[in-house]
Amino acid sequence: MRQTAPARCFAALLLLALLAPLPALAQDPPPLLTPEQSEAAAARYQQYCALCHGPDRAGHANDHAPSLKSASLIATGTPVVIGEAIAYGRPGTPMGAYHVEMGGPLTRQEIRELAFWLLTMAPADPIPVADRVEGDIALGAGVYAQHCASCHGAQGEGGTGTALGNATMLALTPDGFLRYAIENGREGTPMVAFKDVLSPAQIDGVTAFLRSRSAGWEVPEPKRHTPPPLDAYVINPDAAAPSFTLTDGMYVSAAELDRELKARKRMVLLDTRVTSMWERAHIEGAVPGPYYASREEVMANLPTDGTWIVAYCECPRAAAESVVRRLREAGVQNTAVLWEGIQGWVSLGYPVVQGEAAKATR
Template sequence: MSLTFPMRALLLAAVVLSPAPGLAQARSAQLSPEQSEAAAARYQQYCALCHGPDRAGHANDHAPSLKSPSLIATGTPVVIGEAIAYGRPGTPMGAYHVEMGGPLTRQEIRELAFWLMDMAPTDPIPVADRVEGDLALGAEVYAQHCASCHGAEGEGGTGTALGNATMLALTPDGFLRHAIENGREGTPMVAFKDVLGPAQIDGVTAFLRSRSAGWAVPAPRLHQPPALDAYVINPDAAAPEFTLTDGLYVSAAELDRELKARKRMVLLDTRVTSMWERAHIEGAVPGPYYASREEVMANLPTDGTWIVAYCECPRAAAESVVRRLREAGVPNTAVLWEGIQGWVSLGYPVVQGRAAVATSP
């Protein structure tokens, strides 16, 4: 297993789901009988219309099966919980987390994610966080084998919408690759492992990842972290005008407005650096939550420049970093309320990154 995906799972588990080491053995202990019953009722209320009362999928809007063992085995509570919480913008799958305007709390989403796993018990399958492949080959494979079901531009149809920015920004490459290779049992998605070679499967996986910024993008725009003396965005511009909630949080709408106005600030991505590589808000620099205060402070301005931190859990890591910055006497600091999950789900853009060097703890 990649070192990055379990780190992400651990961070999200602390806030969204709950600790889940040894998931196959501990699953039955995750929910009480009362919680399981309540989750089953929520499924029928919110999910059955499209995914079917028996979770078989395709009842409406080509909603996928939620009982496929390969989906559950590679989805883990984190990936499934993210999909429920933040939805798939541009598709009929809406966001169900209360912070996104939905009806479910984090605890209710946690229970629903574990209930879905209980209904299709299977051992989790580790998946890689990054798959390298030939984009041109992948485009050819997609057009020949995938477009008829998933749409010429990933818009979906009989198959899932694969051109969805939220899904691509927040889902590991290995999750996509496993589905291509092994299919989804009980669904129209067949296994391609006997049709395509490993290089073709890697290629189409990489091609799908490259579409995270839009289907018309000819190749991914990869960004390296800026030089140590260039962390400040628009260094000669005016300061942003934020109205912080609880003296700490800035909304995605306000941050987007001030970025478009080209205001002076630092964007600090507090996730593990590999997550910055997958997708980040343009201009953001890696500042992992696990780094020491001295490491975080080393390249940040201390002249009053605004520093906005974000993570995807959606706030715990960013809050911990901002707390340390404030303790060090850096006042103009804020946390992105929605996190990058909410940012993407609300339709704001992200870019891919390529780290020059790994950031060590």
Template sequence: MPRGSLVHATACGLGPARILARHLAALLLGASASSLAAACAIPADRDRAEDVDRDAAIASRARRATQGAELYGRYCALCHGRDARGYAADHAPSLVSETFLATATNAFLARSVREGRPGTAMGAYGRAHGGPLGNDEVDAIIDFLRWPGPSWAAMPDAPVVGDPERGEVVYNEMCQPCHGTKASRGQAVHLANPGLLRAATDAFLREAIVHGRPGTPMMPFAGRLDDRDIDNVVALLRSWASASAPPAWPAEIPQDMPLVIHPEGPTPRFTLRMDRFVSAAQVKEALEAKSRIVILDARTPAEWLNLRIPGSVPAPYHDFSRLDGLENDGTWVVAYCACPHHASGIVVDELRRRGFSRTAVLDEGILRWKQLGYPVEERAPVEESR
């Protein structure tokens, strides 16, 4: 088996993508742990004691996978897709590509979920970082992604040795068109992202280049680049990590935040695209005119803590409790996210379901808003407490 290829540790011999798709659908529709265990039933001719032990182990894993599937459906499917194949929103990567699961350790996955990817739509979901998930819940999501395999293959701990300057030449030709530059992301995963570079080892980065991500646009570069060129690219990526700071430690979110900005102001006149999207320019003008408006941040609270539109309040797509305090009095309610339309669209759909007619999604989201130079409140990263 080639280094970094999938370890086929499945219980019933099906490929991992088919296994995941089947069980994802079953889990999200409320299948029980026992039904999942039955899906990978052990042949009756095996030793009975071994069967009992293995059945118990499968049932235990199935229960954890069931919990993880419920959490995945609530928090992750929005961007990574219901089948976890990715690219449902904002180019979120596949979480079930064979080479990814074979080389991503549980520690890598857990840190990625807890700390997120700063500057992207992937927020910090760990409770210690202002998100909604405790460590056990993060672990359950990982159990689900790995159900009923695969395991990951051990990789070298030693750093890759290469020439970053030569790696930059190769990167600009072969990688930059999809992954963007150090300063700005492209259509694929931003490899200069500080969260990614904190979590990823050199071996993980190298394996991704060598074997690619089957089922995604990321092709394998084995045979296209020689080993030295690959090492040079990894050395370049690692050099980008030196200036990356850890994520900001969250402060308390005020519980008595006013919902309405400029309560005595005039009502803005918005022209919506497709009866749904309001341009950033119109919202900026409304704020400058001190218009009466509500702005909801549909991302996780952790993201609102670190970057937000002034006057906005957190109203995460996975928790509608903040909406209960809104009065349906004709005030315009604008929701934004970073996806740039998915999470905010969920909040707006819920508002419209509740009878709020003057609602809109901020077109292109907060990352575009910031890129345009419009006002934001942003906290610089600080050293994380341990």
């Protein structure tokens, strides 16, 4: 089903609102940032993004995060397309929403500066892309199954490649941006150029097929959740400690965590993802302790009496491990990382509680 015109229109309006004070949208070259803005954006990149996209923006440091410096992305990704991806994330993937209104840590201005900074760091002449691409959907479905599903997932759910069936991505990305990536690949990544493999009609077809899978997108309602007060950080504060057997001295399995939670043992569950993800859904009792917070900020909220602290993140361990390593360096005892991550936890059928923002569709 194609996304309805009003829905696309609404999304477009919302994006304009999000990036409203931009003097020029679309294909104009990005205005230069002041040196101070550029420095601040570079620092924010290292704090919030480098964990997955790599300190050098080459991608694939963790969680199959894409390159943010490939010429084809930079040439076709406008400040709006890049800014929207940062603001709204890709729900259901490790890419969270960073906009404060979505429960994330960054203001609109900070996101705008990050988007401009990414574009100016890897200069490429902007290439205008079409909003819509017409093509033979049935032909495209066959192409997808044969050439794309192995990396992008049979249902476009993602794998080593990005989630091409993601409703938020499809709503916020012009067809021509996708088509250009398929035709020219993403240099320096596993995404090869398909222009020598597929005919133009096949590339149009697979682009149209992706668009046809778009199920519409409801703009998630921006609603803040207040984290629990500090004295409520410990689950079952008067109970006994859990008995965990850690694999590699670090990991606890979902089955074991579930068992100890059901036995009502005393512990802290630390959700190390970007806070907007905690707001959408989290394991019951988990409190936010995002990977980008300083060790002091995270520790300020944690008991130091040997209470077990189990950290988890999306998919499956990068953010949680970085937090637990920092806690251990500071001498915090009894820490562990959930091996399966919350995606694994959910797919094994263990429960999560939905936040208000979780009502938004994927």
